[in-house]
Amino acid sequence: MAAKGKVLIVGAGIAGLSTAWNLKRRGYDVEIFDRGPIPNPISSSWDEHRITRHAYGEFEGYAHLMPYAFKMWDRLWKDLGATHYEPTGATYFIHEETPWYHGTSTALTEMGVRYRDIPLAKAEHRFPMFNLETVTRVVETDGAGMLFPYRIVRGLVNFLGAHGVTFHALHQVSAIDAEKGSLTANGKTFTGDYVVVAAGAWADKLVPELRQDAMPSRQAVIFLAPPPELTDAWREAGVMADLGDETSCYVLPPRRGMRLKIGDHVFTRRGDADEDRRATDEDVARLMRVLPKVLRNYEGYQILERKACFYTVTEDEHFIQKPLGPKGWLISACSGHGFKLGALTGELAAQAITGERPAAEITEIAAGRQRIAA
Numbered sequence: 297m298a299a300k301g302k303v304l305i306v307g308a309g310i311a312g313l314s315t316a317w318n319l320k321r322r323g324y325d326v327e328i329f330d331r332g333p334i335p336n337p338i339s340s341s342w343d344e345h346r347i348t349r350h351a352y353g354e355f356e357g358y359a360h361l362m363p364y365a366f367k368m369w370d371r372l373w374k375d376l377g378a379t380h381y382e383p384t385g386a387t388y389f390i391h392e393e394t395p396w397y398h399g400t401s402t403a404l405t406e407m408g409v410r411y412r413d414i415p416l417a418k419a420e421h422r423f424p425m426f427n428l429e430t431v432t433r434v435v436e437t438d439g440a441g442m443l444f445p446y447r448i449v450r451g452l453v454n455f456l457g458a459h460g461v462t463f464h465a466l467h468q469v470s471a472i473d474a475e476k477g478s479l480t481a482n483g484k485t486f487t488g489d490y491v492v493v494a495a496g497a498w499a500d501k502l503v504p505e506l507r508q509d510a511m512p513s514r515q516a517v518i519f520l521a522p523p524p525e526l527t528d529a530w531r532e533a534g535v536m537a538d539l540g541d542e543t544s545c546y547v548l549p550p551r552r553g554m555r556l557k558i559g560d561h562v563f564t565r566r567g568d569a570d571e572d573r574r575a576t577d578e579d580v581a582r583l584m585r586v587l588p589k590v591l592r593n594y595e596g597y598q599i600l601e602r603k604a605c606f607y608t609v610t611e612d613e614h615f616i617q618k619p620l621g622p623k624g625w626l627i628s629a630c631s632g633h634g635f636k637l638g639a640l641t642g643e644l645a646a647q648a649i650t651g652e653r654p655a656a657e658i659t660e661i662a663a664g665r666q667r668i669a670a
C-alpha cells in the first residue's frame with residue numbers, strides 16, 4: 297500500500313516517538329531526527345520512572361484527558377507486547393487548605409475515580425517513612441502509578457524500527473520549513489510532506505516565537521537508597537506528593553528494579569538545555585532542605601545520585617500543540633507533567649496532521665481548555 301505522505305519529526309523523546317507511532321498506524325512514512333543518540337540520555341523522556349495520575353487539582357482540563365491517556369497507553373502496551381505501567385495509587389500529603397483538594401475531588405468524582413482520606417493515625421502507621429508532623433490531611437487516589445520511560449522509549453524505538461520508521465541519530469536540525477514540510481539537518485535538506493517539532497526543552501532554538509509562551513526550566517532530582525529498616529515500607533508504597541508550600545516535592549518509590557527518587561517540583565524557570573547537566577549544590581539546595589523535613593530518619597538514607605534535567609514551562613503550565621505553518625506542527629511545554637500524556641500527545645498530533653480533527657481544537661485540548669468530545 298502506498299504511504300499517505302511523509303512526515304519528518306524533530307526529536308526522539310516521548311512526544312516525537314508517540315507521534316511517529318500514531319502516524320505509522322495511519323499509513324504514513326515517518327523519519328525521526330535527533331541531535332543525540334536515539335534515545336538521547338539527556339532528553340526529558342529518559343529516566344527511571346514517571347508519575348501518572350488522574351488527580352490534577354485546579355487543572356481539571358488535564359484530569360479529563362487522563363482516561364484517554366490511559367487508553368492510549370493500553371493500546372501501546374498491546375503493540376509493544378509488554379506493560380510498562382505499575383498501578384500503585386497515589387498519596388498526597390497536605391499541610392494547609394489548598395484549592396487542589398476541591399479541584400481534584402470534583403474531577404475524580406465526575407470521572408468515577410475513587411479517592412479517600414486516610415485518618416492521620418492510620419497514615420502514621422502506613423507511611424513510617426514520612427514525617428507527618430505538619431500534615432493536616434492525607435488523601436489516597438486510585439487511577440495512578442508509575443510509568444517506566446527507559447522501557448517505554450526503548451520499546452517504541454524497537455517497534456518503530458521494525459515497522460519501517462527511519463531514524464537519523466546524531467542529526468542536529470538547524471532549520472525547518474513549515475511551508476514545504478522540509479528541514480535541514482547536518483547541513484543537508486530533507487524533504488517531506490509535513491514537519492513536526494517535538495524538540496523538548498530545545499524547541500525554542502528552532503521556533504524562537506515559542507519563547508513568548510514557554511521557557512526551559514532546570515530541575516533537580518535526587519536518587520536515594522532507603523535505610524534497611526524501611527525497605528518493606530518503601531516496597532509497598534505508591535507514588536506520593538507533598539503539597540506543602542515549603543516542602544513540596546514528588547516521590548517515586550523503588551519498584552521494578554528502579555531506585556527511590558525525590559524530585560523538586562518548584563520551577564526554576566532558568567537555564568538552557570545545552571548547559572552542563574551535572575547537578576550543582578545550587579541545583580539541589582532546595583531539595584536538600586526539603587528532604588530532612590519530609591523523610592523521617594533522613595540520616596539513614598544514602599544519596600546515590602543528584603541529577604539536573606530540563607523541561608519547558610509555560611506561565612500556567614499548559615501544553616502547546618499548534619500549527620507552525622501549512623505543513624508544520626509544534627508540540628511543546630511539558631511543565632514536568634508531559635510524560636503521562638505522552639501516548640495521547642502523539643495521537644492528538646496525528647489527528648491534527650491528518651485533518652481528522654481541526655488544528656484549533658487540538659490546540660485547546662492540549663492546553664487543557666477543552667474536553668475531548670466522546
Ligand SMILES: Cc1cc2nc3c(=O)[nH]c(=O)nc-3n(C[C@H](O)[C@H](O)[C@H](O)COP(=O)(O)OP(=O)(O)OC[C@H]3O[C@@H](n4cnc5c(N)ncnc54)[C@H](O)[C@@H]3O)c2cc1C
Pocket residue numbers: 306307308309310311312329330331332335336338339340341342345346347348467468469470494495496497498499502515516517559605606607627628630631632633634635636637
Ligand atoms: C526531572 C523530571 C521529572 C519529570 N517527572 C514527570 C512525571 O513524574 N510525570 C510526567 O508525566 N512527566 C514528568 N516529566 C516531564 C516529562 O518527562 C516530559 O514532559 C517529557 O518527557 C517531554 O518529552 P518530549 O518528547 O517533549 O521532550 P524530550 O524527551 O526532551 O525529547 C526531545 C528530543 O528532541 C531532540 N532535539 C532537540 N532539539 C533538536 C534539534 N534541533 N535537532 C534534532 N533533535 C533535537 C533532543 O535531543 C531530545 O531527544 C518530568 C521531567 C523531568 C525532567
